[in-house]
Amino acid sequence: xxxxxxxxxxxxxxxxxxxxxxxxxxxxxxxxxxxxxxxxxxxxxxxxxxxxxxxxxxxxxxxxxxxxxxxxxxxxxxxxxxxxxxxxxxxxxxxxxxxxxxxxxxxxxxxxxxxxxxxxxxxxxxxxxxxxxxxxxxxxxxxxxxxxxxxx
Amino acid sequence: xxxxxxxxxxxxxxxxxxxxxxxxxxxxxxxxxxxxxxxxxxxxxxxxxxxxxxxxxxxxxxxxxxxxxxxxxxxxxxxxxxxxxxxxxxxxxxxxxxxxxxxxxxxxxxxxxxxxxxxxxxxxxxxxxxxxxxxxxxxxxxxxxxxxxxxxxxxxxxxxxxxxxxxxxxxxxxxxxxxxxxxxxxxxxxxxxxxxxxxxxxxxxxxxxxxxxxxxxxxxxxxxxxxxxxxxxxxxxxxxxxxxxxxxxxxxxxxxxxxxxxxxxxxxxxxxxxxxxxxxxxxxxxxxxxxxxxxxxxxxxxxxxxxxxxxxxxxxxxxxxxxxxxxxxxxxxxxxxxxxxxxxxxxxxxxxxxxxxxxxxxxxxxxxxxxxxxxxxxxxxxxxxxxxxxxxxxxxxxxxxxxxxxxxxxxxxxxxxxxxxxxxxxxxxxxxxxxxxxxxxxxxxxxxxxxxxxxxxxxxxxxxxxxxxxxxxxxxxxxxxxxxxxxxxxxxxxxxxxxxxxxxxxxxxxxxxxxxxxxxxxxxxxxxxxxxxxxxxxxxxxxxxxxxxxxxxxxxxxxxxxxxxxxxxxxxxxxxxxxxxxxxxxxxxxxxxxxxxxxxxxxxxxxxxxxxxxxxxxxxxxxxxxxxxxxxxxxxxxxxxxxxxxxxxxxxxxxxxxxxxxxxxxxxxxxxxxxxxxxxxxxxxxxxxxxxxxxxxxxxxxxxxxxxxxxxxxxxxxxxxxxxxxxxxxxxxxxxxxxxxxxxxxx
Numbered sequence: 003x004x005x006x007x008x009x010x011x012x013x014x015x016x017x018x019x020x021x022x023x024x025x026x027x028x029x030x031x032x033x034x035x036x037x038x039x040x041x042x043x044x045x046x047x048x049x050x051x052x053x054x055x056x057x058x059x060x061x062x063x064x065x066x067x068x069x070x071x072x073x074x075x076x077x078x079x080x081x082x083x084x085x086x087x088x089x090x091x092x093x094x095x096x097x098x099x100x101x102x103x104x105x106x107x108x109x110x111x112x113x114x115x116x117x118x119x120x121x122x123x124x125x126x127x128x129x130x131x132x133x134x135x136x137x138x139x140x141x142x143x144x145x146x147x148x149x150x151x152x153x154x
Numbered sequence: 155x156x157x158x159x160x161x162x163x164x165x166x167x168x169x170x171x172x173x174x175x176x177x178x179x180x181x182x183x184x185x186x187x188x189x190x191x192x193x194x195x196x197x198x199x200x201x202x203x204x205x206x207x208x209x210x211x212x213x214x215x216x217x218x219x220x221x222x223x224x225x226x227x228x229x230x231x232x233x234x235x236x237x238x239x240x241x242x243x244x245x246x247x248x249x250x251x252x253x254x255x256x257x258x259x260x261x262x263x264x265x266x267x268x269x270x271x272x273x274x275x276x277x278x279x280x281x282x283x284x285x286x287x288x289x290x291x292x293x294x295x296x297x298x299x300x301x302x303x304x305x306x307x308x309x310x311x312x313x314x315x316x317x318x319x320x321x322x323x324x325x326x327x328x329x330x331x332x333x334x335x336x337x338x339x340x341x342x343x344x345x346x347x348x349x350x351x352x353x354x355x356x357x358x359x360x361x362x363x364x365x366x367x368x369x370x371x372x373x374x375x376x377x378x379x380x381x382x383x384x385x386x387x388x389x390x391x392x393x394x395x396x397x398x399x400x401x402x403x404x405x406x407x408x409x410x411x412x413x414x415x416x417x418x419x420x421x422x423x424x425x426x427x428x429x430x431x432x433x434x435x436x437x438x439x440x441x442x443x444x445x446x447x448x449x450x451x452x453x454x455x456x457x458x459x460x461x462x463x464x465x466x467x468x469x470x471x472x473x474x475x476x477x478x479x480x481x482x483x484x485x486x487x488x489x490x491x492x493x494x495x496x497x498x499x500x501x502x503x504x505x506x507x508x509x510x511x512x513x514x515x516x517x518x519x520x521x522x523x524x525x526x527x528x529x530x531x532x533x534x535x536x537x538x539x540x541x542x543x544x545x546x547x548x549x550x551x552x553x554x555x556x557x558x559x560x561x562x563x564x565x566x567x568x569x570x571x572x573x574x575x576x577x578x579x580x581x582x583x584x585x586x587x588x589x590x591x592x593x594x595x596x597x598x599x600x601x602x603x604x605x606x607x608x609x610x611x612x613x614x615x616x617x618x619x620x621x622x623x624x625x626x627x628x629x630x631x632x633x634x635x636x637x638x639x640x641x642x643x644x645x646x647x648x649x650x651x652x653x654x655x656x657x658x659x660x661x662x663x664x665x666x667x668x669x670x671x672x673x674x675x676x677x678x679x680x681x682x683x684x685x686x687x688x689x690x691x692x693x694x695x696x697x698x699x700x701x702x703x704x705x706x707x708x709x710x711x712x713x714x715x716x717x718x719x720x721x722x723x724x725x726x727x728x729x730x731x732x733x734x735x736x737x738x739x740x741x742x743x744x745x746x747x748x749x750x751x752x753x754x755x756x757x758x759x760x761x762x763x764x765x766x767x768x769x770x771x772x773x774x775x776x777x778x779x780x781x782x783x784x785x786x787x788x789x790x791x792x793x794x795x796x797x798x799x800x801x802x803x804x805x806x807x808x809x810x811x812x813x814x815x816x817x818x819x820x821x822x823x824x825x826x827x828x829x830x831x832x833x834x835x836x837x838x839x840x841x842x843x844x845x846x847x848x849x850x851x852x853x854x855x856x857x858x859x860x861x862x863x864x865x866x867x868x869x870x871x872x873x874x875x876x877x878x879x880x881x882x883x884x885x886x887x888x889x890x891x892x893x894x895x896x897x898x899x900x901x
Contacts, residue, residue, distance in 0.1 A: 065365040071840050097690040120694045122701035
């Protein structure tokens with residue numbers, strides 16, 4: 003029984019690399035992809051294009067820090083200030099090593115902060131670890147969506 | 155006959171309240187009649203009988219002729235019927251029925267005509283001719299640019315030669331009302347008062363007021379017996395007559411005693427009015443009674459007026475000169491102050507000027523609790539306490555004293571170098587003070603009698619004796635400094651205003667600088683951020699896809715391999731463009747603008763040429779212009795316009811046809827340009843991010859770009875002191891606008 007991962011990523015290259023990494027860990031099928039902060043919030047709030055999706059939160063949000071329109075920090079802030087979304091695990095995924103981004107993220111209550119490694123092997127390992135930890139090992143808060151692993 | 159006068163019992167403390175304008179009597183060297191408009195006698199002085207042979211009581215209610223004789227009355231009637239002023243006016247010399255001669259002065263006051271008859275021993279009218287050589291001689295000498303002192307001495311000599319008084323002196327009043335004898339002419343038998351001081355209390359307040367109104371005053375014999383008016387009350391007003399302007403007005407008994415104590419039986423004083431204030435007096439004394447005829451008094455009064463005018467012009471000139479000097483010092487100081495960046499350091503760099511400016515011996519600048527001093531000043535702790543006291547007792551913009559210890563007792567121990575203080579706050583908010591100190595100026599004043607013991611000596615003969623001694627009495631003054639000049643105080647205020655102005659300007663500059671620094675910092679942060687983030691991303695992609703490519707080497711998925719290669723190429727191109735954009739953005743902040751005349755039609759045409767490659771194969775309707783010629787840096791402006799046009803081309807990618815319009819609006823202060831397209835537009839919710847560095851409102855694959863283009867546009871426009879804004883409707887198009895001021899940019 004696996005839980006879905008919400009991946010918020012605008013950069014197509016990053017998206018492709020991330021999906022490749024997740025597929026290497028057999029997790030790609032559990033990924034819901036949104037392309038910017040606004041879309042992520044629409045998904046989480048079940049509104050707009052996502053108004054008719056079933057209720058329940060993903061197991062984890064893999065959130066790019068730098069996004070068009072609403073950036074990662076703003077998405078995080080809204081998650082942490084919205085009843086029903088507050089306990090949702092959020093992992094900040096970013097290219098930035100800027101300390102202020104790290105500090106702001108933790109201030110806003112991020113669960114983990116991961117700098118995307120430049121080396122692809124490390125990148126794959128990092129993404130795989132993240133997926134396995136949050137989507138498999140971690141016991142999500144009540145109310146998270148439960149998915150049956152689709153047969154290969 | 156003369157009635158006995160009961161002198162009112164006076165004690166000295168009531169000097170200020172004495173009714174000197176309404177004494178009810180006159181000096182008896184003439185007589186006074188008050189007349190109705192039809193010249194009926196309303197009142198007569200009791201000595202009328204002595205002079206004209208008609209008893210006062212017999213004249214009351216009778217025509218003027220009954221009191222002075224037919225001929226004299228006929229002679230005066232037309233003069234008295236004319237509109238008389240309120241100042242005594244010489245109406246002629248008459249001979250009364252009993253063959254005595256009188257100069258007649260008349261004035262209208264208190265509801266009646268006051269006719270004063272002064273006895274003379276000639277039948278002819280007063281002769282003013284010797285007035286002219288006197289004044290002519292004085293005026294002649296005035297031109298020899300002599301000092302006020304020597305002019306006053308000259309006036310003394312002239313007055314003495316005209317009147318025959320034994321001693322004539324000029325004294326001026328100081329700020330406290332004490333008189334100081336500055337010039338003197340005397341018979342050698344008379345002792346000198348030169349240089350001595352007379353206490354202010356010698357001349358009560360109401361006497362000073364009267365000196366201002368009535369400019370000359372003769373007391374011809376201090377031993378006289380006053381002649382009261384009959385009846386005693388003015389029938390028109392029902393009150394004692396106001397004799398303010400009457401030449402014969404009787405004198406206060408206290409003053410007569412004062413004169414007798416001084417061994418002076420006759421006195422005359424001429425008021426010196428400078429700038430409407432009683433500046434001083436020409437004061438004449440004689441041991442014996444001294445009559446001074448009307449025309450001679452007039453000459454002396456004229457002389458007094460000329461002397462006063464001379465004093466006024468000399469003082470004005472000296473004052474102006476003084477102020478000019480102080481201002482000169484101030485201006486040079488201010489010039490020094492605007493140089494450096496540290497205001498306090500600047501102030502301390504002009505310390506010597508600050509001293510000179512206020513003729514001070516010490517100066518202190520207090521900023522918060524830091525005190526900088528120069529010259530001879532009190533100890534830091536004392537200055538701190540003093541400023542605290544000043545702060546507590548709000549003294550307005552400037553505080554000054556030449557006797558600090560009298561106001562602030564702790565200053566007793568600072569008397570040596572801080573008897574005088576000029577202090578002012580130089581900030582409206584903080585405890586910042588500028589203080590000037592003047593040292594103690596020990597000096598002696600020679601009083602004509604001890605002013606501190608005015609009460610009569612024990613066993614003094616009469617309680618009416620105001621001063622029993624006029625022997626020189628020396629007093630040493632401690633704890634005071636040289637007084638502050640009015641010009642110094644005014645200039646200090648001006649200086650303060652200038653300082654506040656400088657401080658304010660500096661604050662504004664600082665704010666501006668801070669704002670600029672803030673923006674520069676933000677940009678710098680954005681720089682390092684983009685290096686760490688935006689540049690790392692394409693590099694990571696290159697590495698990632700290259701790794702994948704290596705991994706899949708030998709696999710037959712050619713399509714996937716192609717895509718990886720394309721991704722690598724895109725990422726590398728993006729990284730290169732990012733580096734270029736970063737460079738150009740950083741250049742934009744540094745390079746100086748070279749504004750010149752730019753024809754915007756040409757500039758836009760050049761941009762379109764450059765865009766040709768990108769727009770090839772696209773169906774774009776260009777709607778350009780007419781555009782004005784403006785003043786701007788052509789290179790920078792070209793870049794800005796190119797960015798906007800290229801943006802428009804990019805965001806109309808899915809339109810067929812794409813419509814891109816460039817229009818200009820002319821406003822009084824600025825020229826506004828709009829670049830409008832029918833492209834994708836953007837959500838106005840995020841418009842605040844639009845011009846930020848490395849901000850994108852669209853996904854990478856939708857619209858390629860590094861996120862620097864619009865930041866560049868803003869930077870260029872703002873460096874031209876212009877502003878930039880945008881408006882869009884999502885899915886329908888966007889309009890980017892910028893306004894450039896019509897003046898030359900200053901940067």
